[in-house]
Amino acid sequence: MIPGLVMEPYPHQSEALKAWKLAKRQGGVVLPTAAGKTYLAQLAMESTPRTTLIVVPTLDLMHQWYTHLEAAFPDVQVGLLGGGSRDRTPILVSTYDSAAIHAETLGNQYALIIFDECHHLPTDFNKVIAEFSIAPYRLGLSATPERTDGKHSDLNYLIGREVYRKRAEDLAGKALAEHEIVQIKVKLSQKEREKYNELMQTRNNFLKDSKISLGSIQGWQRFVQMSARSQSGRRAMLAHREAKEIALGTDGKIRILADLLAKHYPERVLIFTADNITVYRISNEFLIPAITHQTPVKERHAILTKFKEGEYKSLVASHVLNEGVDVPAASIAIILSGTGSAREYIQRLGRVLRKGNAKNKQAILYEVVAEDTSEERTSERRRGVDTQKRRERRDGTPNVRVMYGTRGKSYKAAEKSDGKYKTRKPHKQMNIWEDDD
Numbered sequence: 001m002i003p004g005l006v007m008e009p010y011p012h013q014s015e016a017l018k019a020w021k022l023a024k025r026q027g028g029v030v031l032p033t034a035a036g037k038t039y040l041a042q043l044a045m046e047s048t049p050r051t052t053l054i055v056v057p058t059l060d061l062m063h064q065w066y067t068h069l070e071a072a073f074p075d076v077q078v079g080l081l082g083g084g085s086r087d088r089t090p091i092l093v094s095t096y097d098s099a100a101i102h103a104e105t106l107g108n109q110y111a112l113i114i115f116d117e118c119h120h121l122p123t124d125f126n127k128v129i130a131e132f133s134i135a136p137y138r139l140g141l142s143a144t145p146e147r148t149d150g151k152h153s154d155l156n157y158l159i160g161r162e163v164y165r166k167r168a169e170d171l172a173g174k175a176l177a178e179h180e181i182v183q184i185k186v187k188l189s190q191k192e193r194e195k196y197n198e199l200m201q202t203r204n205n206f207l208k209d210s211k212i213s214l215g216s217i218q219g220w221q222r223f224v225q226m227s228a229r230s231q232s233g234r235r236a237m238l239a240h241r242e243a244k245e246i247a248l249g250t251d252g253k254i255r256i257l258a259d260l261l262a263k264h265y266p267e268r269v270l271i272f273t274a275d276n277i278t279v280y281r282i283s284n285e286f287l288i289p290a291i292t293h294q295t296p297v298k299e300r301h302a303i304l305t306k307f308k309e310g311e312y313k314s315l316v317a318s319h320v321l322n323e324g325v326d327v328p329a330a331s332i333a334i335i336l337s338g339t340g341s342a343r344e345y346i347q348r349l350g351r352v353l354r355k356g357n358a359k360n361k362q363a364i365l366y367e368v369v370a371e372d373t374s375e376e377r378t379s380e381r382r383r384g385v386d387t388q389k390r391r392e393r394r395d396g397t398p399n400v401r402v403m404y405g406t407r408g409k410s411y412k413a414a415e416k417s418d419g420k421y422k423t424r425k426p427h428k429q430m431n432i433w434e435d436d437d
Contacts, residue, residue, distance in 0.1 A: 010175045013040045016164040020044060020139060026160030028118060028140035032168040033350020035175050037141045038065065041114050042072050044139050045091075050111035054093045055129060057120045059083045065093045065116070096120050099129045107132040115140045115159060119147055119343070122154035130158040143350065144343035148217065168346070168353060176353040177331075179363040183379070185371040186252035196373065199243035206236035247373035248337040249278055254285070256368050260334055261286065261314060264364075268307065268330040271316040272348050274337035282316045282336075291317040319344070321351065334366045337375070338382065345382040 009017070013036055016029045025048055031037050045052055054069075056062050062082055069078045069091055079087025081094035081102065092110070099106060106129070113133055115121050118140030121130060130138070140159040145152050155162075172178050188196055206212075210226050210233075213219045227237035261269060273279050276292045283290035289303045289312055300320075306312045307330075315330075333352045338344055352363040369379050 007039070009039065009043060010036060010171075012166050012171060012175060013043065016040055016166075017043050017047065019163040021047065023160060023163045025112075025137040025139070027138070027163035028142065028145060028155055028159055028161070030142055030145055030162060030165040032166065032171065032176065032353065033143045033347055034353040035143075035166065035168075035171055037116070037143075038068055041116070041139065041141060042068070044114065045073070045112065048112050048137050050137065051090050051109065052092070052112040052114065053099070053106060053110040053133075053135070054091070054114045054116065055096055055099045055121075056093065056116045057096055059095060061116065062093050062095055069093065096126045096129070100126050103128040103132040108134050110135055112137040112139070114138075116142075118142045118155060118159060119145045119152060121158055122147065122151040127154065127158055144346050146342070168349060172353075175355075177355045177361040177363045179349075179353060179365065181349070181365045181367065183367045183369060184256055185369055185376075186250060186256055187371050188246065188250050188252065188373070192246050192250055196243050196246045199239040199246070200374075202239040203236045203243065206232055244374065247370040247375040248274055249281075250370050253336050253368050253370070254282070257282065257334060257336065258286070260332075260366060264332050266310075266313050267332050268310070268312075269314045269332040269334060270321070270330045270348075270351050271314065271334045271336065272321070272338060273316065273318055274339060276318050278336065279316050279318050286314070286316075288312075288314045288316050291315065291320055293318075293320055295320070321348075331361060331363050332366070333364070334368065336368050339378070342382050342384055 012031070016031070017040060020027055020029060025044075029037070029040065031040070041054070054065055056065055059082060062080060066078060066080055073091060076091055077089040078091045078093065079085070079089030081087060081092055082098035083095070088109070092106075094102075094106075110133070113130070113135045115130075115138070119142050121127060121140070138159045140155060145155060145162070168176060168179070187193075206226075207214065207223065210222075212222050212226065214223060223237070223240075227233035257271065271282060271288070273282070276294070279290045279292055282288060289307075291300050291303060295303070303312065303315065307315050330352050333348055335345075335348060338348070349365050352365060355361050367379060367383075369375050
């Protein structure tokens with residue numbers, strides 16, 4: 001294969017490629033979002049000129065890969081499997097669903113398989129893609145391979161062991177933009193606080209009487225089961241959900257959002273929430289374009305194009321921009337609410353880490369959290385607080401600066417026990433392929 005898109009790789013891409021080759025061209029590479037995993041895959045294909053199957057989780061990603069590979073390998077036919085296409089070409093890009101359905105016929109057709117977002121592979125449905133294949137060469141790519149069900153360990157035999165890993169902080173100022181993470185804590189109003197405490201008391205009384213602890217998946221599963229068996233269990237579950245809605249949607253967060261949008265105008269800002277109701281509320285109140293799973297493909301493309309061109313300065317979404325959508329470069333991300341998933345958090349942070357052509361880009365991720373609510377614990381889980389404490393920088397400063405919102409003022413620095421994260425100066429190399437992983 002003669003590449004049509006040639007650029008000098010970043011050091012971490014060269015190191016990852018070398019590690020993969022030394023592992024007999026089998027194994028996984030873990031790189032943060034925006035670190036150039038697609039270009040790394042291109043380098044692997046160039047160094048392994050064999051028929052290649054690329055497996056991706058979504059149709060959006062399938063088409064992004066197809067566009068890149070057509071430019072990268074103009075002398076080789078590139079095809080698609082999924083979304084109505086059923087090509088059989090030397091380079092084939094498929095969704096996980098389609099590849100699993102056709103696993104038996106694909107098994108002896110390709111010598112190299114590249115699993116993008118490889119954490120999708122170890123499921124009962126998808127793993128047949130690897131199990132039915134005789135491909136001697138396999139590359140797994142992900143920013144967050146770990147799974148809550150523990151099945152990421154299956155990647156060791158499906159693809160190969162992990163051969164290389166870098167974190168966002170390792171590449172900040174080099175392949176990725178320098179960045180800062182700021183957590184803003186917002187107090188509930190008196191009315192919200194009273195209602196929240198009342199609901200949590202109802203829930204906690206039931207949990208205590210039923211001897212249920214929500215500190216594990218098993219505890220949560222038991223809570224769900226018990227809530228279906230009695231009126232008191234049903235009331236406890238409804239109270240849990242209503243309390244969560246109060247924490248996620250407090251009016252204090254909307255005030256903070258207004259201040260942040262004013263502060264950073266005209267920079268491009270991405271706003272993330274955990275639910276579509278809040279997305280549409282923000283869209284209506286601030287006249288900001290919204291993207292949800294209900295947004296038609298053509299409309300979504302038009303919104304992203306106008307955001308990229310600067311006609312739209314802000315964009316609000318729930319989960320659809322977490323993975324598999326090529327979001328144009330933005331410098332500010334605001335998380336108003338989310339799940340406890342570390343994968344979701346890393347994907348959202350990655351949306352503002354692209355350097356583009358800005359040599360001194362400073363990205364900021366704001367995380368707005370309701371103070372003294374269960375949302376604080378959710379935030380700790382997605383940020384991996386325990387892991388962070390063990391991985392503090394050599395100067396002893398973690399990467400989160402905590403601020404507190406007030407009713408009279410927008411927000412103020414109130415505590416620096418979690419310090420400000422500083423990164424190194426940007427690397428001189430800029431013109432690398434910037435993919436969306």
